[in-house]
Amino acid sequence: MRHFRETIYKWIFSVLAFASLLFLTGIILTLFVESYPFFVRHDISESIFGLYWYPTYDPPEFGMLTLITASFVVTLGAMVVCIPIGVGTALFLQELASASQRAVLKPLIEILAGIPSIIFGFFGMIVVAPFLQRLLGIPTGLNAFTASLVLGIMATPTVASLAEDAVSFVPRSFREASLALGANRWQTLTRVVVPAAGSGISTAIILGIGRAVGETMVVLMVAGGAAVIPHSIFDPVRPMTATIAAEMGEAVMGSGHYGALFAIGLILFFITLAINIVAEIISRRFRLKLGLGR
Amino acid sequence: MDCDVKIRARNIDFYYRRSRALKNISLDVLKKRVTALIGPSGCGKSTFIRLFNRMNDLIPGARVEGQILLDGFDIYHPKTDVVSLRRRVGMVFQKPNPFPKSIFDNLAYGLTITDVRDKEFIEHKVIDSLKKAALYNEVKDRLHDNALMLSGGQQQRLCIARCLAVEPEVILFDEPAASLDPISTRKIEELLLELKNEYTIVIVTHNMQQAARVSDYTAFMYLGELVEYGDTERIFTVPKEKMTEEYLSGKFG
Amino acid sequence: MKYKTIHTAEPFTAHPGKAIRMSDFSQALGFLFLGACAAFALFFLGSILYFVIVRGAPAISWEFLTSAPRKAMTQGGVAPAIVGTFSLTLGAIAFAFPLGLACAIYLTEYSPKTILVNIIRLSIANLAGIPSIVFGLFGFAIFVKVFGFGVSMLSGSLTLGIMALPGIISASQEAILAVPQSYKEASLALGATHWQTIARVVLPSSLPGILTGVILNVGRVAGETAAIMFTAATFYTRGYPDSIFSEVMALPYHIYALMTEGTHPESQTLIAYGSSLILLTLVLVVSSLAIILRQRQRRVYGL
Ligand SMILES: Nc1ncnc2c1ncn2[C@@H]1O[C@H](COP(=O)(O)OP(=O)(O)OP(=O)(O)O)[C@@H](O)[C@H]1O
Ligand SMILES: [Mg+2]
Numbered sequence: 001m002r003h004f005r006e007t008i009y010k011w012i013f014s015v016l017a018f019a020s021l022l023f024l025t026g027i028i029l030t031l032f033v034e035s036y037p038f039f040v041r042h043d044i045s046e047s048i049f050g051l052y053w054y055p056t057y058d059p060p061e062f063g064m065l066t067l068i069t070a071s072f073v074v075t076l077g078a079m080v081v082c083i084p085i086g087v088g089t090a091l092f093l094q095e096l097a098s099a100s101q102r103a104v105l106k107p108l109i110e111i112l113a114g115i116p117s118i119i120f121g122f123f124g125m126i127v128v129a130p131f132l133q134r135l136l137g138i139p140t141g142l143n144a145f146t147a148s149l150v151l152g153i154m155a156t157p158t159v160a161s162l163a164e165d166a167v168s169f170v171p172r173s174f175r176e177a178s179l180a181l182g183a184n185r186w187q188t189l190t191r192v193v194v195p196a197a198g199s200g201i202s203t204a205i206i207l208g209i210g211r212a213v214g215e216t217m218v219v220l221m222v223a224g225g226a227a228v229i230p231h232s233i234f235d236p237v238r239p240m241t242a243t244i245a246a247e248m249g250e251a252v253m254g255s256g257h258y259g260a261l262f263a264i265g266l267i268l269f270f271i272t273l274a275i276n277i278v279a280e281i282i283s284r285r286f287r288l289k290l291g292l293g294r
Numbered sequence: 295m296d297c298d299v300k301i302r303a304r305n306i307d308f309y310y311r312r313s314r315a316l317k318n319i320s321l322d323v324l325k326k327r328v329t330a331l332i333g334p335s336g337c338g339k340s341t342f343i344r345l346f347n348r349m350n351d352l353i354p355g356a357r358v359e360g361q362i363l364l365d366g367f368d369i370y371h372p373k374t375d376v377v378s379l380r381r382r383v384g385m386v387f388q389k390p391n392p393f394p395k396s397i398f399d400n401l402a403y404g405l406t407i408t409d410v411r412d413k414e415f416i417e418h419k420v421i422d423s424l425k426k427a428a429l430y431n432e433v434k435d436r437l438h439d440n441a442l443m444l445s446g447g448q449q450q451r452l453c454i455a456r457c458l459a460v461e462p463e464v465i466l467f468d469e470p471a472a473s474l475d476p477i478s479t480r481k482i483e484e485l486l487l488e489l490k491n492e493y494t495i496v497i498v499t500h501n502m503q504q505a506a507r508v509s510d511y512t513a514f515m516y517l518g519e520l521v522e523y524g525d526t527e528r529i530f531t532v533p534k535e536k537m538t539e540e541y542l543s544g545k546f547g
Numbered sequence: 548m549k550y551k552t553i554h555t556a557e558p559f560t561a562h563p564g565k566a567i568r569m570s571d572f573s574q575a576l577g578f579l580f581l582g583a584c585a586a587f588a589l590f591f592l593g594s595i596l597y598f599v600i601v602r603g604a605p606a607i608s609w610e611f612l613t614s615a616p617r618k619a620m621t622q623g624g625v626a627p628a629i630v631g632t633f634s635l636t637l638g639a640i641a642f643a644f645p646l647g648l649a650c651a652i653y654l655t656e657y658s659p660k661t662i663l664v665n666i667i668r669l670s671i672a673n674l675a676g677i678p679s680i681v682f683g684l685f686g687f688a689i690f691v692k693v694f695g696f697g698v699s700m701l702s703g704s705l706t707l708g709i710m711a712l713p714g715i716i717s718a719s720q721e722a723i724l725a726v727p728q729s730y731k732e733a734s735l736a737l738g739a740t741h742w743q744t745i746a747r748v749v750l751p752s753s754l755p756g757i758l759t760g761v762i763l764n765v766g767r768v769a770g771e772t773a774a775i776m777f778t779a780a781t782f783y784t785r786g787y788p789d790s791i792f793s794e795v796m797a798l799p800y801h802i803y804a805l806m807t808e809g810t811h812p813e814s815q816t817l818i819a820y821g822s823s824l825i826l827l828t829l830v831l832v833v834s835s836l837a838i839i840l841r842q843r844q845r846r847v848y849g850l
Pocket of ligand 1: 310313336337338339342353
């Protein structure tokens with residue numbers, strides 16, 4: 001009887017587990033199934049490297065290079081903002097903040113990492129964009145630069161918090177050894193602590209990149225929305241995520257446009273998957289390097 | 295006699311936040327001698343030895359009263375440069391703590407932080423220190439391997455070599471052999487006997503035989519107080535205090 | 548550390564060479580940079596809070612919180628959006644929590660420890676990093692179209708739930724794996740069955756960690772826009788949703804719509820600020836809860 005009950009429980013759990021796995025694999029399947037007709041009718045490399053995104057023209061054109069470039073440019077810009085600030089903040093917390101400051105700032109940063117992206121989009125649109133437009137005298141504040149800036153700030157708490165975790169995992173004995181050899185705190189930080197936490201910090205940065213690539217609302221509201229290759233960082237752009245969000249409502253189900261949007265979704269999926277795998281590999285090396293694996 | 299005092303602790307009291315860890319300790323460490331600190335666990339040996347290179351500065355809320363003089367100069371004077379103090383007073387920790395760098399980089403570290411750029415000099419110094427620490431023969435073919443790949447005993451000798459490369463005057467050892475096997479321990483002890491010709495050494499140890507073998511002077515501490523301090527031979531044969539005698543004969547601790 | 552003494556001897560500075568002064572200089576510069584980074588981060592994030600609070604506060608009133616929008620979104624309140632956000636979030640968690648927990652229990656306790664299971668575990672962790680718009684696409688294709696739920700609260704909740712699923716599974720797994728093996732062994736050695744051990748030993752001691760993961764995901768789901776854009780949300784409804792198949796308003800989408808649609812920018816902006824303040828408060832309260840819980844948890848385990 002008892003044995004029977006145990007078996008029942010085991011089965012219940014395997015069924016539920018299987019159900020959730022089904023949903024999760026369903027995502028990948030759906031992306032493939034829905035974009036399949038598109039890939040049948042259009043040449044893959046022509047779409048990916050095509051320059052013109054005119055989904056509603058007759059005949060439509062589905063060149064995604066502009067969108068991919070836009071995602072790339074905006075993400076790169078965001079990294080320029082959030083890597084130094086995020087990692088700098090993490091090191092500040094670790095090295096300069098007093099115990100009581102850290103006790104306040106660390107959770108604060110984690111909480112700020114939870115601010116919804118719509119708030120950043122809203123803030124960027126209504127405060128940052130007009131401000132930059134006036135400050136720089138540019139025709140529109142809604143452009144790649146503003147989007148990068150806002151996106152970078154949005155990713156900063158994530159990067160800072162993860163990097164701080166990585167740095168705090170560095171055994172205290174490393175720091176003590178360095179200080180005991182007569183290194184000052186800055187030397188200890190830059191030559192011992194940061195290299196030791198290097199792969200952990202890289203993981204933090206890569207996950208920050210993942211967050212920026214996949215972010216929708218900020219770029220939808222702030223990047224300006226023009227599907228052309230930008231000539232300067234102050235040109236409006238339309239990243240992949242924004243394209244899906246803006247056009248899904250109008251795309252007719254089963255049309256080439258509809259399939260193209262799912263194809264973009266698929267590309268996004270693979271990009272973020274690759275990013276996550278790289279982060280995973282690096283963070284595993286991190287644990288080995290600190291001698292936790294020996 | 296006074297001219298031979300390297301470190302002089304005068305009326306040291308030490309507090310961790312609320313608790314008092316050291317009570318009015320005065321002790322002279324003599325130049326080019328080995329001084330051993332013994333006593334039961336938690337009596338404050340580590341706390342005391344870490345005062346000599348101001349490692350306790352890192353502990354928030356810690357407070358020290360009294361005076362520690364290195365060659366007659368007060369190391370806790372506000373104008374003291376902690377960095378140069380630590381270059382003069384090196385330390386080897388209980389657990390080997392090599393950096394996750396190559397063996398060579400570990401040893402070069404102490405030099406490169408003072409902006410020594412001369413490659414030849416660094417290499418010479420690295421090899422020289424490895425030889426002094428009796429490690430060179432074991433690692434000479436893999437100087438650029440990660441130091442964490444060494445065995446525990448080798449790691450500890452690496453840490454000693456790394457310390458020697460900085461050319462300190464005093465070396466503090468906090469239970470350097472506590473995590474090592476008997477053979478590695480022997481090697482470290484032999485090394486200590488070599489080193490005492492050139493350096494002033496303070497060593498914390500739980501191993502009575504070790505203290506008896508390597509040290510010239512022994513200090514016995516108990517519950518944050520210095521109970522007895524004197525010639526190692528005398529302490530081990532005719533201790534003045536009853537407590538010392540009981541501890542040495544294994545009655546407590 | 549403090550040091551109290553009467554200084555009798557001269558201070559010494561050993562080898563006051565040029566090198567050391569140089570490194571002190573770079574240290575000062577470096578620390579200045581780190582301080583600037585932290586100040587910059589706090590300034591920016593602080594200014595977001597500042598703007599939303601200072602400009603949003605005037606919009607908040609009892610009426611704003613409890614009435615529906617009027618006059619083409621230029622007046623009235625956002626009550627339906629608040630209700631919509633609550634119901635979407637609750638629905639999502641009601642769906643994802645049991646499923647995610649069960650999945651975690653299966654993967655940690657019941658599944659054979661094969662390479663396949665390891666791969667599954669890794670893939671789940673990776674799914675947590677997928678952009679929410681991709682989940683939106685999935686929800687649209689499956690729930691809205693294939694299952695025929697239409698743009699509805701049900702479709703939205705399910706989409707959000709699946710978005711939260713990987714996070715909940717990973718957090719629960721981690722919490723369960725953190726339970727010391729010795730606890731389990733003690734229980735099994737006393738003659739408890741596997742299930743009894745899970746129910747009475749493993750789950751109670753991992754509960755805080757599981758809850759933290761769930762609450763963090765509640766915050767994420769409540770603030771999510773892209774995933775509900777074409778699965779659940781609508782710009783305007785007359786009143787409150789009357790069934791799980793009706794479209795709903797939701798705070799995040801409402802903010803987006805106010806900023807991009809409509810004809811009265813000024814009055815809409817004020818409402819958008821008010822909605823942002825409500826959403827921000829909601830999400831920050833939820834995530835603070837999770838983080839306080841986690842801090843406490845860390846302290847217990849002495850981390
Ligand atoms: N960081 C700290 N904060 C608070 N109290 C501490 C701290 N470090 C040590 N103590 C306390 O100070 C006392 C002396 O500790 P210390 O580490 O100096 O002992 P010890 O003689 O080195 O012991 P052992 O032989 O076990 O290494 C102990 O009671 C210990 O609990
Ligand atoms: Mg000790």
